[in-house]
Amino acid sequence: MRILVRYFFRLVRLILTPFMILAEKFTTPAGIERSSEQQAEVEKKCQNLALYQFKTCPFCIKVRKHMALLSLPIETRDAQHDPEARKQLEQGGGRVKVPCLRIDNGDGSTDWLYESNDINQYLTRTFG
Known part of the structure; x- marks a missing residue:
């Protein structure tokens, strides 16, 4: 019975995946406009950030849309299909849970921020 439930949810994800990706494309807001100097400063700050995510996770989509709204070029790492990203997330953050924002601080320390609302x-707060 347990295996049937597992395969049922895999089938549901397989069916919904293209719809979720299309919905994200059509509903992603236009980003805010900044002067070239301001945008360069934002891009410099974003180099210290990385978002660990799954492509079709609704909470990850929520964060990516917010990043697009704020015009943030934050690197995304696919923790679902990239074993190296998954390993980094597990070792650094302590668990494989997405979305997770990796924040490399200036003092050499790293913070791992979970939960889409917190991210x-x-x-x-940082860029808006």
Whole structure:
């Protein structure tokens, strides 16, 4: 019975995946516009950030849309299909849970921020 439930949910994900990707493309907001100097400063700050995510996770989509709204070029790492990214997330953050924002601080330390609402609040506070 357990295996049937597992395969049922895999089938549901397989069917919904293209719809979720299309919905994200059509509903992603246009980013805010900044002067070239301001955008260069934002891009410099974003070099210290990386988003660990799954392509079709609804909470990851929520964070990516917020990143697009704020015009943030944050590197995304696919923890679902990239074993190296998954390993980094597990070792650094302590668990494989997405979305997770990796924040490399200036003092050499690294913070791992989970939960889409917390990530969006951090991005708004820092860049909004």
